[in-house]
Amino acid sequence: MTAPKAVNPGRRKFTTGVAVAAVAPTMFWIKKAAAAEQVIVRTPGGVFDDVKKETIYDPFRKETGIEVVPVAATTAKLMAMMKSGQNELDLIDTGDSTLLELEKSNYLMPINYDEFKYTNPADIDPVVKRKYQVGCFIYAMVLGFNTKAIPVGTEPKSWAEFWDLKKFPGRRTLPDMASGTPSLEFALIADGVPMDKLYPLDIDRAFKSMSRIRSAIPKFWDTGALSSTMLADNEVSMGALWSTRAAVAIDQGAPLGIQWNQNALLAQAYGIPVGAKNLANAKKFIDYSSTPEAQARWLAKYKAIPVNTKAYGATSRDLIDPATKTPWTKSKGFLLDINWWADNRQKVGQYWSKWIIG
Amino acid sequence: MKGVASGQGKGAIELRQITKRYGKERVVDAVSTTIAPGEFFSLLGPSGSGKTTTLMMIAGFADVDEGQVLVDGTDIVDVPPQRRGFGMVFQNYAIFPHLNVFDNVAFPLRARKLPNDQIQERVQQALELVRLERFADRFSRQLSGGQQQRVAIARAIVFQPSVVLMDEPLGALDKNLRYQMQVEIKEIQQRLGMTVVYVTHDQEEAMNMSDRIAIMNNGRIEQVGRPTDIYENPASNFIARFLGEANLIEGTIEEVREDVAVLCTAGGLQLRARADGNVQPGARAHLFVRPERVTIVRARGGIAADPAINHATGRLAQTSFLGNILRHVVEIEPGIRVTVDVQNASGGLFRAVDETALLSWRAADSVILQR
Amino acid sequence: MTVKKSRKFSDATVFILPAVLLLALVFVGPLIWFFIQALASVGTPAEMLSYAWTIITSKAVVTALMTTNWISLMVTLLVLLISYPLACYLANNQGMRFTLVLFCIVVPYFTSIIVRTYSWMVLLGRNGIINQVLLYLGVINEPLALLYTKTGILIGMVYVLLPYMVLTLFATMKAIDPSLMRAARGLGASGFYAFTRIYFPLSVHGVVSGSLIVFILSIGFFITPALMGGPSDVMIAMLIERSVEIMFDWSGAAIMSLLLLFATLVLYGIYYRVTDVRRMMGA
DSSP, X not given: OOOOTTHHHHHHSOOXXXXXXXXXXXXXXXXXXXXXXXXXXXOOOTHHHHHHIIIIIHHHXXXXXXXXXXEOOOHHHHHHHXXXXXXXXXXXXXXXXXXXXXXXXXXXXXXXXXXXXXXXXXXXXXXXXXXXXXXXXXXXXXXXXXXXXXXXXXXXXXXXXXXXXTTSOSOEEOBOGGGSOOSHHHHHHHTTOOGGGOOSOOHHHHHHXXXXXXXXXXXXXXXXXXXXXXXXXXXXXXXEEEHHHXXXXXHTXXXXXXXXXXXXXXXXXXXXXXXXXXXXXXXXXXXXXXXXXXXXXHHHHSOOBOSBGGGGGXXXXXXXXXXXXXXXXXXHOEEOOHHHHHHHHHHHHHHHXXXXXX | OTTTOOOTTOOOEEEEEEEEEETTEEEEEEEXXXXXXXXXXXXXXXXXXXXXXXXXXXXXXXXXSEEEEEETTEEOXXXXXXXXXXXXXXXXXXXXXXXXXXXXXXXXXXXXXXXHHHHHHHHHHHHHHTTOGGGTTOBGGGSOHHHHHHHHHHHHHXXXXXXXXXXXXXXXXXXXXHHHHHHHHHHHHXXXXXXXXXXXXXXXXXXXXXXXXXXXXXXXXXEEEOHHHHHHSOSSHHXXXXXXXXXXXXXXXXXXXXXXXXXXOTTOXXXXXXXXXXXXXXXXXXXXXXXXXXEEEEOOSOOXXXXXXXXEEEXXXXXXXXXXXXXXXXXXXXXXXXXXXXXXXXXXXXXXXXXXXEEEEEGGGOEEEOO | OHHHHHHHHHSTHHHHHHHHHHHIIIIIHHHHHHHHHHHHTTOSHHHHHHHHHHHHHSHHHHHHXXXXXXXXXXXXXXXXXXXXXXXXXHHTOOHHHHHHHHHHHHGGGGSOHHHHHHHHHHHHSTTSHHHHHHHHHTSOSSOOOOSSSHHHHHHHHHHHHHXXXXXXXXXXXXXXXXXXXXXXXXXXXXXXXXXXXXXXXHHHHHHHHHHHHHHHHHXXXXXXXXXXXXXXXXXXXXXXXXXXXXXXXXXHHHHHHHHHHHHHHHHHHHHHHHHHHHHHHTO
């Protein structure tokens, strides 16, 4: 299937009508909030917000008098909002890939690290310190397994072993295209590509590699919740999933183990949308929440790796490689190249659609 | 009409102490009666009297809690309705709306798996009988109420049942049409010689059509008899009132001689009436007389003392014009009013209200009622 | 003149006018605008058509359409088979029984579809309750693949769509005069004969309209097949969602949506005819 070139301009132009309809409920929600000093943040919602409210939003309000108003929005809604010029947000807290998409459409303002007052910019991990976005926490796509099916220590130690159906029979799961990033990197590593020579990804080779274990995959997961549920229920005995999801399940008592070798580093990040009405507040919030104290307070409760290297000491020990005293992502991982994905996601998607129906 | 004629001599129904309970209430309470083959038998009563439930027990749609239903000597209590072989006509006709007239009438025959040529013939005959042969292709929504009624009748008789049960079949029709249909149903019944058990709350309808009527009240049959018998000799105040207008004059029995009793009102007026052997002196009772049996004249002194005639004088309290009848209400004593109906023949003029009137009627036209 | 006008507005249509306007304003308008914009961005009408043709004839879309139709058809049949006796029961019972059964059918719908779908996953999984019971009873030797298969999708969707059919059938059956069945039996028909010749024909409009409603809802289904289906069980709505959420391909999504909308409108047209006929029949 060959899509005409005209598709790309189509993505740029936009549909005010739809966007207004999509955004309208959000506006009602915001109007209800207190009119005083505030910063309106798009967040993933749910438990994530509950923890963050306690450890960051509330202390931030006490410190600055600024109210944090969390708002839920899907990626498509964010795009619609921005493209129609109906932005009501001051800050976007989402995955680094999504922020990159917004950045490429010129919907983000640069992060002005010089203006930081609470945080020393030099302390921020350089891999997430980007021009238009700054990480709020680091996590990884890891190899997870059900410890009842595979006792700790006997799990696959690499993606090559994960791909070895003879040595490790049993059902597996990998992320679906609908999750945004299917595990092409892991497929290539399993096929012998070194971790530092992955990009640009050889799409064809990656899919051929995935075909080798396709028969052992009853379900590709599209939402994080599904990945940990399938592992916890022993619906599959191993899989690639987000470390944060695995950690939440482990905290709830699920029999899950993590093998950190060859993990793919991902970041949740902040970006400031063009047209933010409380710009100063948004900047202040980024600054404040990047301090070692705020990061430590928050990430002691939410198991992710801080972006502020000064907060490693307070990080959950599960996330630190005892051999190097640094986070696993540094010692055993590679950085997932969101730029490559932004440029190639549609191509991969079309490949995926054909591949998945066999 | 040989094709549609029912078997003569079949269709005898006997109810033996049949009872239906809903919770503690006995909606039909030990009802017994016999219905002869070819008889037109009506169950008449106010709503809630148990008449429809009785019919449904005969039809098999309501379980019989106690007692037996015999048809031609066989107990059918455990036979499901579709195998009882009765024709049925329902209150709202229950014409199948997705079938045309022909298919509606053919339904009982097809359910009995008759061959097609026989179905054709019998449906044709049944439709001729109810004068609907030109409407075979119509659907119920294209028919008038009377026509729908005829379809329901054709459907009930097409398979030549010896018994047809009818549940207030004319209830939805207007008054004029109802009378016409009464005549038609009666005619068909007589022609085919089938037994009809007919439920109605309309006493005129029952009297017009029935060979015999059973009057039901509170789950029991209060009286069974030919229409004239029940009209002339009601067994109770309830029946007297239910079957048309009735005067019921309260008093105490003073004396009983042979089959004539003397009733004395509170005001001392002595009236004579027929009485059965159960009437004893000293008992409280009512004297019953129909309004059309009472004559009214202007009071004019001397009355001949004839024990066969009852007399009473009173004040004319009220008059009403009912078309063929002029109704007069005369107060003969405080609290006792007698209604007098006079045919609106030439000269049958109203008396003036408050005028004194003299009433008279034959003792033979009045009955002592103790219930 | 004024009299005429006021009479015109006293008509009942005036009451639905706000609803129609609101719908036009927040739904129909933006929808048309969306399609025009998304498609116009592709280029000239010729380019647009060739692009649309590429998408519609692509293997992914064709397969998704086939999967969608097959699943929707099976779901409709299964829903009908289960709903018919249920609706029949509801239409012929009152009081506690009616309330209880209706409660069981309707109440789950007050919880979110995601929660309900996850509950099914707990029941149907390889280590789920159903497989464990069957294994324990020795009915099966190894777990049945109930989840992440077409079977899983069917179970999940049938459950979600059941009330639409039950309530549609119930409305039709409730309108069937109960004395008709009584008449049929009184006139000598067995229960089965009365059902096939009287009850079923009279309920057939409900069957057709219920089936159309369920089918229309099925072809647009997304969450249940995404969560409970296998990797290759891709329905058209899932493709649309992925185009919008992951690939930001709004033009492609618009074309697939138009396809779905067209199919839905055709089916709705049939539905409209059927309900119209029913009104004529007065049943």
